[in-house]
Amino acid sequence: MFPKTIEWRDERIFLLDQRRLPEEEVYLECADAAAVAEAIRTLAIRGAPAIGIAAAMGIALGALRIDKRDFPSFFHELLSICDTLRQTRPTAVNLRWALQKMKGVCEAHKGMDVGVIKERLVQEALAILEEDIETNKMIGKAGKDLIQDGDTILTHCNAGALATGGYGTALGVVRRAWEEKKGIKVIATETRPLLQGARLTAWELKKEGIPVTLITDHMAGYLMQRGEIDLVIVGADRIARNGDVANKIGTYTLAILAREHSIPFYVAAPLSTFDQTIAMGEEIPIEERGEEEVIAFGGERIVPEGISIRNPAFDITPHRYVSAIVTEKGVIRPPLEEGLRRIWGEGYEG
Amino acid sequence: MFPKTIEWRDERIFLLDQRRLPEEEVYLECADAAAVAEAIRTLAIRGAPAIGIAAAMGIALGALRIDKRDFPSFFHELLSICDTLRQTRPTAVNLRWALQKMKGVCEAHKGMDVGVIKERLVQEALAILEEDIETNKMIGKAGKDLIQDGDTILTHCNAGALATGGYGTALGVVRRAWEEKKGIKVIATETRPLLQGARLTAWELKKEGIPVTLITDHMAGYLMQRGEIDLVIVGADRIARNGDVANKIGTYTLAILAREHSIPFYVAAPLSTFDQTIAMGEEIPIEERGEEEVIAFGGERIVPEGISIRNPAFDITPHRYVSAIVTEKGVIRPPLEEGLRRIWGEGYEG
Numbered sequence: 083m084f085p086k087t088i089e090w091r092d093e094r095i096f097l098l099d100q101r102r103l104p105e106e107e108v109y110l111e112c113a114d115a116a117a118v119a120e121a122i123r124t125l126a127i128r129g130a131p132a133i134g135i136a137a138a139m140g141i142a143l144g145a146l147r148i149d150k151r152d153f154p155s156f157f158h159e160l161l162s163i164c165d166t167l168r169q170t171r172p173t174a175v176n177l178r179w180a181l182q183k184m185k186g187v188c189e190a191h192k193g194m195d196v197g198v199i200k201e202r203l204v205q206e207a208l209a210i211l212e213e214d215i216e217t218n219k220m221i222g223k224a225g226k227d228l229i230q231d232g233d234t235i236l237t238h239c240n241a242g243a244l245a246t247g248g249y250g251t252a253l254g255v256v257r258r259a260w261e262e263k264k265g266i267k268v269i270a271t272e273t274r275p276l277l278q279g280a281r282l283t284a285w286e287l288k289k290e291g292i293p294v295t296l297i298t299d300h301m302a303g304y305l306m307q308r309g310e311i312d313l314v315i316v317g318a319d320r321i322a323r324n325g326d327v328a329n330k331i332g333t334y335t336l337a338i339l340a341r342e343h344s345i346p347f348y349v350a351a352p353l354s355t356f357d358q359t360i361a362m363g364e365e366i367p368i369e370e371r372g373e374e375e376v377i378a379f380g381g382e383r384i385v386p387e388g389i390s391i392r393n394p395a396f397d398i399t400p401h402r403y404v405s406a407i408v409t410e411k412g413v414i415r416p417p418l419e420e421g422l423r424r425i426w427g428e429g430y431e432g
Numbered sequence: 433m434f435p436k437t438i439e440w441r442d443e444r445i446f447l448l449d450q451r452r453l454p455e456e457e458v459y460l461e462c463a464d465a466a467a468v469a470e471a472i473r474t475l476a477i478r479g480a481p482a483i484g485i486a487a488a489m490g491i492a493l494g495a496l497r498i499d500k501r502d503f504p505s506f507f508h509e510l511l512s513i514c515d516t517l518r519q520t521r522p523t524a525v526n527l528r529w530a531l532q533k534m535k536g537v538c539e540a541h542k543g544m545d546v547g548v549i550k551e552r553l554v555q556e557a558l559a560i561l562e563e564d565i566e567t568n569k570m571i572g573k574a575g576k577d578l579i580q581d582g583d584t585i586l587t588h589c590n591a592g593a594l595a596t597g598g599y600g601t602a603l604g605v606v607r608r609a610w611e612e613k614k615g616i617k618v619i620a621t622e623t624r625p626l627l628q629g630a631r632l633t634a635w636e637l638k639k640e641g642i643p644v645t646l647i648t649d650h651m652a653g654y655l656m657q658r659g660e661i662d663l664v665i666v667g668a669d670r671i672a673r674n675g676d677v678a679n680k681i682g683t684y685t686l687a688i689l690a691r692e693h694s695i696p697f698y699v700a701a702p703l704s705t706f707d708q709t710i711a712m713g714e715e716i717p718i719e720e721r722g723e724e725e726v727i728a729f730g731g732e733r734i735v736p737e738g739i740s741i742r743n744p745a746f747d748i749t750p751h752r753y754v755s756a757i758v759t760e761k762g763v764i765r766p767p768l769e770e771g772l773r774r775i776w777g778e779g780y781e782g
Contacts, residue, residue, distance in 0.1 A: 332653070335689060385634055391645065
C-alpha cells in the first residue's frame with residue numbers, strides 16, 4: 083500500500099507533511115487557499131502531479147470561502163486565488179494545468195448559482211485526485227515491460243506516491259514490476275539539497291517492501307561503471323514539445339552518465355506534465371530556491387559565512403538523452419517530438 | 433596565507449582537526465603513532481599528500497617511543513608501527529610511499545646507533561613536509577597557464593593546503609593563478625557525504641580571498657550546460673601507470689560531464705601520488721567507508737531505519753577523460769602513459 087499524500091475531508095485539506103518524513107507521519111491541515119499555497123511553497127507537498135492536485139483542491143477550498151454571490155465578483159476573487167497559487171512554484175507545469183482546469187469549470191458554469199459552481203469545483207478537485215491515481219496505474223502498466231526480472235533500477239528524487247495523488251509515476255512503473263513479482267532492486271540517490279531520495283523514496287519503497295539501497299548523488303557514475311545499474315527511471319516537472327525534460331537538479335547528469343554507459347534512461351510522467359505551449363527545454367523557467375537549503379543541514383551550518391551559494395532546483399535534460407517517455411497513453415520512443423504529436427493529436431489539449 | 437595542516441613540535445604532532453572545520457580551528461595533539469593512525473582513520477587529517485606526511489611523522493614519533501637499543505629489535509617494532517599506519521586507508525598511495533621512504537632511512541643507517549636513526553627519521557619526516565609544500569608550489573607554477581584571466585574553475589572535494597603540507601595541488605594551481613592577479617572564480621562542489629568541499633575548500637579559499645561559490649554535487653552538469661564553467665581541476669589519491677586516476681567519489685562523473693561539454697578536465701598531483709606498480713585503475717583498491725557517513729547529518733538521521741547504504745569513498749577516472757596531469761615536473765598531456773614514462777625515466781622510483 084502507498085501512503086495517502088493528500089486528502090479532502092470536511093471542507094479541509096490534509097497533506098502528509100513531507101518536510102517531517104521519515105521521522106514523523108504527520109498530516110498538515112489547511113483551512114484555506116493561502117495555507118495550501120504556503121504548503122506548496124515550503125515543500126510540505128512537492129512533486130509535479132501532487133502540486134497540481136493540491137492547487138486544484140486549494141482553489142476549491144478558496145472558492146468555498148468566497149462570500150460573493152454574483153458570478154463576476156466570485157470569479158474575480160477566484161482568479162486572485164489562482165494567481166497566488168500559480169506563483170508558488172514556477173517549473174512544474176501541472177500546477178498551471180490544474181488551475182486551467184478549475185477556471186474552465188467556472189467558465190462552463192457561469193450561468194449557474196455560485197453555490198452550484200462551488201460544488202462543481204470541489205467535485206473537479208476530487209476527480210483530479212482520483213484520475214491522477216488511475217493515470218499513474220496506467221503509466222505503471224504501460225511501462226512494465228521496461229523492467230526485467232533481476233533488474234537494478236536507479237531513480238532520483240521522489241517520483242512516487244508522495245509526488246502524486248498516489249502510486250507514483252517513475253515509482254509507479256517500479257511498483258507495477260514489483261506487483262508482477264519481478265525480482266528487482268532500487269538504488270535511490272539521496273538528492274541534495276533536500277534529500278527527497280533519502281527521506282521520501284527510501285521510506286516509500288521500504289513501506290512497500292521493495293529492496294532499496296541509498297547512495298549519495300555522486301556515486302551513480304561509480305555504480306554504472308561497475309555494471310551495477312540496469313536502467314534509470316525518473317519523473318518530470320515539465321516536458322516540452324520536443325521531449326526535453328525539466329526534472330529535479332541532477333537528472334541531466336544521470337542522463338549523461340546513463341548514455342555514457344549505454345544504460346536506458348526513462349522518464350515517466352502523466353500528460354498533465356507536458357507543456358504544448360513551448361517548443362524546447364530552454365524555455366522552461368528554472369526555479370532558484372533559497373541558499374538556506376544548501377547552507378545548513380539538520381540545523382547545523384556546514385558552510386563558512388560569506389560564501390556564495392547556487393541552488394537551482396531543476397535542470398533540463400535534452401530529449402536526445404531520453405530513451406523513452408512513459409505516459410498513461412503508452413511508451414513514447416524517439417523521435418519523441420513525433421510520438422508526442424501523435425498523442426496530442428488524440429485529443430490532449432495541454 | 434594558507435593554514436598549517438600539520439606541525440611537529442616538542443616531540444608531538446599537531447594536526448588541524450578537519451572534522452571540526454569550518455566551525456572551529458582546533459589542533460589535535462598526537463603523542464604517539466597510534467594517535468596518528470586514529471587521526472588518519474577518522475579523517476581528522478585527510479588528502480593523499482597530507483596523509484603521507486602524517487604517516488611519516490607518525491613513524492618518527494613512534495620511533496622515538498621505542499625503547500629497544502639494538503637495531504633488529506628496534507626495526508621490528510618500527511615495522512609493526514608501519515603496518516598499523518598502512519592499514520588506516522587503502523586508496524591513497526602517498527601513505528605507502530611515505531612508509532617506504534621512512535623504512536629506507538632505517539635500512540640506510542642500520543649500522544648506526546638507534547638514537548642517530550631516530551634523529552634521522554625525524555629529519556626525514558620534516559623534510560617530507562617541507563618538500564611537499566615546495567612540490568605544490570612547483571605544481572602551481574607548472575599549471576599556471578592552464579588558467580586564464582576571467583576563468584571560472586570547478587573543483588571537487590578539497591585538494592588544497594588542507595589536503596597537503598600546504599599550498600595545495602589542484603588549489604595550488606588556483607592559488608598561483610590568483611597570486612598572478614588573474615580574475616578567477618571557483619565553484620566548489622560540496623562533496624557528499626563528508627562535505628570536504630563545503631567545509632574545507634570554501635573555508636580555505638575564503639581565507640585567501642578567492643571568490644568561491646558552493647553548489648551541491650549534482651549541480652555541476654547544470655552549470656556546464658549553461659556555459660558557466662571554463663575548466664575542472666581536481667587532485668588525486670592514486671594514479672596508475674596508464675594515467676587512470678583514483679580520486680574522491682564523484683570525480684569520474686565530473687570528468688564525463690566535462691568531456692560532454694568540451695571543458696578541460698585537469699588533475700594536479702605530486703609524483704608521490706603515482707603508483708608505478710600498477711598498470712591501470714581497476715587495480716586500485718577503493719575504500720568503502722561506514723554507512724554512518726551517509727545516514728546521518730549533523731547528528732540527525734536522514735534515512736529511515738533498515739535501508740541499505742553504499743559508501744565508496746573514491747572512484748576511478750579512466751585516463752581517456754583526463755586532459756592533462758599537472759605534476760611538479762610539468763604538465764603531462766595525452767598520451768598520458770608515455771608522458772608518465774618519460775618522467776619516471778628521469779629518476780622517479782615510485
